[in-house]
Amino acid sequence: MKVSDAVLSRSSVRAFKKTPIQNSVLQELLEKSARSPSGGNLQPWKIYVINGPSMKTFLDFQSTWSEPESPAYDIYPPKLKEPYRTSRYELGEQMYKLLGIARDDKEGRLAQVMQNFKFFGAPAAILCFVDRQMGPPQWSDLGMFLQTFMLLAQEYGIDTCAQEAWSMKNDSVSAFVDADENDILFCGLALGHRDENAKINKLSSERRPLDQWAKFL
Numbered sequence: 728m729k730v731s732d733a734v735l736s737r738s739s740v741r742a743f744k745k746t747p748i749q750n751s752v753l754q755e756l757l758e759k760s761a762r763s764p765s766g767g768n769l770q771p772w773k774i775y776v777i778n779g780p781s782m783k784t785f786l787d788f789q790s791t792w793s794e795p796e797s798p799a800y801d802i803y804p805p806k807l808k809e810p811y812r813t814s815r816y817e818l819g820e821q822m823y824k825l826l827g828i829a830r831d832d833k834e835g836r837l838a839q840v841m842q843n844f845k846f847f848g849a850p851a852a853i854l855c856f857v858d859r860q861m862g863p864p865q866w867s868d869l870g871m872f873l874q875t876f877m878l879l880a881q882e883y884g885i886d887t888c889a890q891e892a893w894s895m896k897n898d899s900v901s902a903f904v905d906a907d908e909n910d911i912l913f914c915g916l917a918l919g920h921r922d923e924n925a926k927i928n929k930l931s932s933e934r935r936p937l938d939q940w941a942k943f944l
């Protein structure tokens with residue numbers, strides 16, 4: 728598969744089939760993803776894999792979670808500026824329209840958000856941590872690692888959805904994986920094979936035009 732094809736065919740998948748994924752495949756994907764560049768070659772990513780039986784244990788473990796938890800970090804700035812605010816709003820509207828969930832259907836919208844915490848039915852997932860000592864440069868390294876992982880997954884016919892939503896469950900997830908107390912959960916990433924019949928997977932996210940964010944000098 729050409730890199731361009733991997734880039735163009737990847738999209739966030741939010742409904743998965745149960746088809747299992749071998750740990751050996753995930754190991755290969757992780758080893759290749761570690762070829763991602765990182766400033767000073769720090770390789771600041773820390774990954775926990777949940778797959779098959781450990782996914783079941785993880786989902787069962789959720790019944791012990793207390794609500795609410797303090798989020799690991801603010802997913803978005805409190806007063807999101809334009810044009811970011813509109814992009815975020817439009818994505819949400821597009822998603823709920825596809826699902827036939829009305830604007831005032833708060834319960835329906837919340838139920839969809841809560842699907843995050845089931846990994847959208849995916850059989851496998853990775854949880855990505857980073858040491859709290861690290862700052863924006865290393866968090867950006869983690870992003871590069873994740874994009875490499877997601878593109879390689881495309882090559883292997885595996886779909887993905889990165890999930891910052893997990894930052895809201897930092898404490899519970901950290902307890903489950905027995906994370907180092909210095910580490911913070913950046914995100915989860917659901918892994919599996921897309922359910923082609925699920926409406927949500929028809930979502931095709933927009934991009935702002937190039938002249939709005941790039942300037943050729």
Ligand SMILES: Cc1cc2nc3c(=O)[nH]c(=O)nc-3n(C[C@H](O)[C@H](O)[C@H](O)COP(=O)(O)O)c2cc1C
Nearest residue numbers: 737738739741818843888889890891892893914932
């Ligand atoms: C770091 C990161 C975290 C994300 N967190 C979530 C999430 O918690 N839940 C979700 O449904 N989508 C999440 N997404 C998916 C984005 O909404 C998605 O990438 C964006 O809308 C563009 O759509 P596309 O991935 O289909 O191209 C996340 C994406 C990234 C890169």
